[in-house]
Amino acid sequence: NAGVMQNPRHLVRRRGQEARLRCSPMKGHSHVYWYRQLPEEGLKFMVYLQKENIIDESGMPKERFSAEFPKEGPSILRIQQVVRGDSAAYFCASSRQAYNEQFFGPGTRLTVL
Amino acid sequence: GENVEQHPSTLSVQEGDSAVIKCTYSDSASNYFPWYKQELGKGPQLIIDIRSNVGEKKDQRIAVTLNKTAKHFSLHITETQPEDSAVYFCAATGRTGANSKLTFGKGITLSVRP
Numbered sequence: 221n222a223g224v225m226q227n228p229r230h231l232v233r234r235r236g237q238e239a240r241l242r243c244s245p246m247k248g249h250s251h252v253y254w255y256r257q258l259p260e261e262g263l264k265f266m267v268y269l270q271k272e273n274i275i276d277e278s279g280m281p282k283e284r285f286s287a288e289f290p291k292e293g294p295s296i297l298r299i300q301q302v303v304r305g306d307s308a309a310y311f312c313a314s315s316r317q318a319y320n321e322q323f324f325g326p327g328t329r330l331t332v333l
Numbered sequence: 334g335e336n337v338e339q340h341p342s343t344l345s346v347q348e349g350d351s352a353v354i355k356c357t358y359s360d361s362a363s364n365y366f367p368w369y370k371q372e373l374g375k376g377p378q379l380i381i382d383i384r385s386n387v388g389e390k391k392d393q394r395i396a397v398t399l400n401k402t403a404k405h406f407s408l409h410i411t412e413t414q415p416e417d418s419a420v421y422f423c424a425a426t427g428r429t430g431a432n433s434k435l436t437f438g439k440g441i442t443l444s445v446r447p
Contacts, residue, residue: 224376253434262339262422262437263377276434311376318433319365319426324376 222247224314224325225294232331233302241297241328245314252295253322254287257309269295302332335360337425339438346413348447356423356438357405363427366399366406367435371420381408413445 225244233239245252250271255263265279269289280287284302289295299306309329313322336359346352358366364385369377383390383397383406390397396409410417420442424435 226376251433255435255437262439263435265434265436268434279434313435315433320433321367321379321382322433322435323379324369326376 224249224312224323226312226325226328228328229326230329230331232333234333235303236301239299239302239306239330239332241299241310241312241330243295243297243312243314243325245295245312246316246323249314249316249323251315251318251320252289253313253315254295254297255311255313255324257311257327259308263311266297299330302330304332306330307332335363335425335427335436337423337436337438339423339441341441342439343442343444345444345446348413348415348445350413352410352413352417352443352445354408354421354423354441354443355405356407356425357403358425358436359404360425360427361401361404363425365426365433366397367424368397368408369422369424369437371422371440373419377422410443413443415445415447418443418445 252269254266257263267280267287268276284300286298309327311327313324315322339356367382370380371377394411399406420440422440424437426435
């Protein structure tokens with residue numbers, strides 16, 4: 221029974237490039253959440269999606285960041301024109317329904333040079 | 334919005350002793366309070382949670398208590414072991430429309446001395 225899967229686990233980008241982070245939820249889970257963790261800090265909510273719908277994107281920066289969860293395939297967090305301040309660990313969590321337990325993936329550690 | 338504060342930021346205990354980690358929250362509408370354990374280089378792992386309709390929940394060496402009036406909740410670990418050493422995060426969420434996002438505390442680093 222596979223847990224939440226994220227890839228890549230580590231991603232290095234130069235300033236101005238695009239970063240694509242992928243998340244496959246647990247089997248049977250249709251709710252996906254993205255969180256960002258800066259060094260020495262807790263996790264900050266970014267966006268909450270269900271299949272083909274963005275439910276809440278109140279934690280997403282207004283520019284350069286976007287997320288999707290298509291009918292088929294993983295959820296994608298896209299960061300365009302990355303800057304050094306985007307360097308962080310990005311975690312995806314999934315739940316079976318809203319208000320259910322959220323289970324986290326291993327994260328993608330993004331480093332922007 | 335919700336604000337979750339966690340204290341202390343670090344805690345060191347002797348193996349076999351108990352550890353207590355406390356969190357406070359600001360939004361009285363919050364009704365679900367999970368605790369996560371994060372080891373170095375890994376994702377957060379859900380270890381226990383509590384909903385607002387109960388005051389205490391226990392799972393082997395781990396227990397969580399909730400005081401809705403004071404808006405605080407605590408994690409209790411008994412008979413600590415070196416493998417309990419990790420960063421622990423508390424979180425809170427409530428039913429605000431369709432939103433079930435978690436608001437996290439900043440985490441506490443627990444060190445268990447052998």
